[in-house]
Each structure stands twice: as structure tokens, then as C-alpha cells.
Amino acid sequence: MFSQAESPGVEPSPTRVHVLGAGPVGLVTAALLQSNHRFAVHLYEKRRDYTRTRMVQLAPYLVADTVASYCTDYIDGESVEAIFEPSELAEGLAFRGSIPPDLMGLLRGWTRGFCPLNDIERSLSDLIDGRRGRRVERTMAIVTAEQAASMLQPGDVLIDCTGTRSLLRDRLAPGDADANTFTLRLEYALVVTFLYGQAYDCNEYCKYSKNIENAYYKFIPAVNRTCYDGRITHVTGIVNISAADYERMPPRFDGAWLRENFPQVAQSMDRFIASVKAETGGEIIGDLEIVRIPLDLYRARHATSLELRRRTAGDEPLARTPVFLVGDSAMGSPYFQSISLGFECAMFLSGLLAQRDLPVGDVLERYERFAYQQWLRVYMRTKMIKHNKDLFECVGDTFAMLEKLHIY
Numbered sequence: 001m002f003s004q005a006e007s008p009g010v011e012p013s014p015t016r017v018h019v020l021g022a023g024p025v026g027l028v029t030a031a032l033l034q035s036n037h038r039f040a041v042h043l044y045e046k047r048r049d050y051t052r053t054r055m056v057q058l059a060p061y062l063v064a065d066t067v068a069s070y071c072t073d074y075i076d077g078e079s080v081e082a083i084f085e086p087s088e089l090a091e092g093l094a095f096r097g098s099i100p101p102d103l104m105g106l107l108r109g110w111t112r113g114f115c116p117l118n119d120i121e122r123s124l125s126d127l128i129d130g131r132r133g134r135r136v137e138r139t140m141a142i143v144t145a146e147q148a149a150s151m152l153q154p155g156d157v158l159i160d161c162t163g164t165r166s167l168l169r170d171r172l173a174p175g176d177a178d179a180n181t182f183t184l185r186l187e188y189a190l191v192v193t194f195l196y197g198q199a200y201d202c203n204e205y206c207k208y209s210k211n212i213e214n215a216y217y218k219f220i221p222a223v224n225r226t227c228y229d230g231r232i233t234h235v236t237g238i239v240n241i242s243a244a245d246y247e248r249m250p251p252r253f254d255g256a257w258l259r260e261n262f263p264q265v266a267q268s269m270d271r272f273i274a275s276v277k278a279e280t281g282g283e284i285i286g287d288l289e290i291v292r293i294p295l296d297l298y299r300a301r302h303a304t305s306l307e308l309r310r311r312t313a314g315d316e317p318l319a320r321t322p323v324f325l326v327g328d329s330a331m332g333s334p335y336f337q338s339i340s341l342g343f344e345c346a347m348f349l350s351g352l353l354a355q356r357d358l359p360v361g362d363v364l365e366r367y368e369r370f371a372y373q374q375w376l377r378v379y380m381r382t383k384m385i386k387h388n389k390d391l392f393e394c395v396g397d398t399f400a401m402l403e404k405l406h407i408y
């Protein structure tokens, strides 16, 4: 359905796929589609360079080759089995098996350890540009929704990977400005990162014992978020803050600013770090890097142009074209899960588009279903993490803890 008019013995011209946004998810989407000769991929990005240095890690399920290894996550292994049919899991694994070795090699590396986000972006970008065979055409520009709509020709596919402030999300459902976005604000947080000159590993006991003297502003490193590269450990964690604190802070700052303006948070960090030092005898390298962010869990109610198609009878360009939201433009979750979720959706979509006999309506419906399943999965996982985190914050205060335990 996605190929242009086909005649026997004549190779159909490739389907033009416009990928908006070359962040990690847009790049992976482009790299996956590039390896199929049936697609001519055009990638649009407004940034000149990849400068985001924050350390990220990808979930091992991305490179799973069996259903058992796909479901090993101790928080959501069961949910995955409850949400997806066995045949759906098998289909996803089969697609992984067809991912080209160059890309799979990168994914394997990123699921083993930590990596700066811009390393992921640069490696994917270099892989796309360095491949022999079909080129991905690239345009460096800020694309507007009107431009996106006007460049579409019959048979094209449009994939929006423009991130949290998605270019097209709220245009896929006629109505109010944000009619297509459902958002839950979970909390406000500081994401604090520092480098430590010794091996330091974190588990649940460590999170507890190193925060014992911190009644408020507990620093909670994510398990698997510490990474020792043979020389230094990269530590990233979250401190819960109030909405009022959030308003008084700049988007990013260092330890000196924190000390001067929020001494209580700084003292809490100091106590945590002093405890790590007492245990491992190392030193902090450099300063703390701090970002303040609202932790939102959100999704596009419609992750494709299917609804628009139904409601407007195809009389506007976005309704006539299969449009898909992938990555943060489709849904977002805190607690370090989003890139993996975006990659998972990119893999599924690439597998769908490659099925040449599938009618467009089916492709749209199947992607909607998949996006909803991924939403259920990440919603449950995130709520569980938040609940555990809330309980953790009041360990030692029996009544505060009981308040949070709604058993029946």
C-alpha cells in the first residue's frame, strides 16, 4: 500500500518518508528505514550540533532475543506479558532479528552501560551518513507545521520525532489547542549528576542508609544509574522539590548556586556524598550538575492521523497522509525510560511500514494499538516507581508510610 503504482517487473519508486527531528528517536527511525531500499528517507533537524552531554542508559529489553529476556525487568516483566499477546511479542522479537548488524551493534553497546546522549546522537548520525547504498537526505531547518503539510505528496509518510513539544501532536485531533495531549504531573525534581573518583555502586539499601539523616530532599540515585568506567563513577539521581522551589530555580545550575540559594538541599547532598566517601574513600571530581524539571507522564491520545482522517474525511494534507508520532512526541515518562520507549516504537513502526501488503488504515490502527500498549506499560511502570519512591521517602516514619498504603 505504501509503494507507488506498481507494474509487473518494474521496481516501484521508493516511498518518501519525512522524519521530522533528528534526536535519538528520529535518528534511529531514519537508520531503520534507510536499510530498506523501498524507502527514500528525508530527515529534518533544526540543531547544528549535538551538545547534550547528559548520561543516559537504554533498557536491555531493546536487544532481547527471547520473550523471557524481553520480560526480565523486575518492575514490569509481568505487565508486559499481561498487555501484549504472545504473537505480538514474537513479532517484535522477529523484527529485532532483522535489524542491520551495524545498528544492532550500537544498541547492544548502549544497553550495557552508560553513554552521553550526544554520543548516541553522533554515532547514529555518523552511521546514517557513512552507510553505503541509499542516502538519507538531510535538511537543517526549523520545520513549521504548515511547511510539513505543504511538502507532502500522495504516497508520502510523515513521522514526527520532534520531542516533548511535538510539532504535530496537537494537530492530529481537531479541537482545542492541546486536545490530543493527556498529561499527569507527578512531581518536580532536581536531576543531580556528579563524577566520583572511585568505584561506587548503588542499591536500595545504599539509597536508604546514605539518606538516613536527610529528613527532606533525599537524593535518590537510580539503580543502574551509577557507572564505573575504570577511572570514575558517573552518578545521577533525583531530589524531589516543591512547586515553589521549582519556580525559584533557573533551569540548570551548579553546586555553588545550590549552596547559596538552597542550603538545605546542598546539605542533604553533602551528607549523601560524605557517606559515599566514608565507604569508598574517593572524591568528587568537578562540581554537581543540576537540572530542575517537572516530571510529567503524558501521551498523545491519537498517535497517528487516523482520527483526523475519520473526522475530516481526508480533506486536509495531514489527514490524507499517514502521520505517526514516535518518541517523546508520542509519549513521555520520567525516571529514565523514554529513549528506550521511543526506540521500541521506532522499531515497531519500521516493521509495519515494511509490510508492503498492509493497507494504510491497518498500519495506522496497528500503530495506534501499539502506542497505547506502550503507554499502558510505561504508565504502570512509572506509577509503580513513583509509589515506591513515595514510600521510600518516608521509611522510618510509620504513620507517614501508612498514609500512603491504600491496600484495599
Ligand SMILES: Cc1cc2nc3c(=O)[nH]c(=O)nc-3n(C[C@H](O)[C@H](O)[C@H](O)COP(=O)(O)OP(=O)(O)OC[C@H]3O[C@@H](n4cnc5c(N)ncnc54)[C@H](O)[C@@H]3O)c2cc1C
Pocket (backbone or CB within 6 Å): 020, 021, 022, 023, 024, 025, 026, 044, 045, 046, 047, 054, 055, 056, 057, 058, 117, 141, 142, 143, 144, 161, 162, 163, 164, 167, 191, 291, 293, 326, 327, 328, 329, 336, 337, 338, 339, 340, 342
Ligand atoms: C535530565 C534528563 C535526563 C534524562 N535521562 C534519560 C535516561 O537516562 N534515559 C532515557 O531513556 N531518557 C532520559 N531522558 C529523556 C530523553 O532525553 C528523551 O526522552 C529523549 O531525548 C527523547 O528523544 P526524541 O528523539 O523523542 O526527542 P528529542 O531528544 O527531544 O529530539 C527532538 C529533535 O527534534 C528537533 N526538532 C524539534 N522541533 C523541530 C522542528 N520544528 N524542526 C526541526 N527539528 C526540530 C530537536 O532539535 C531535536 O533534535 C532524560 C531527560 C532529561 C531532561
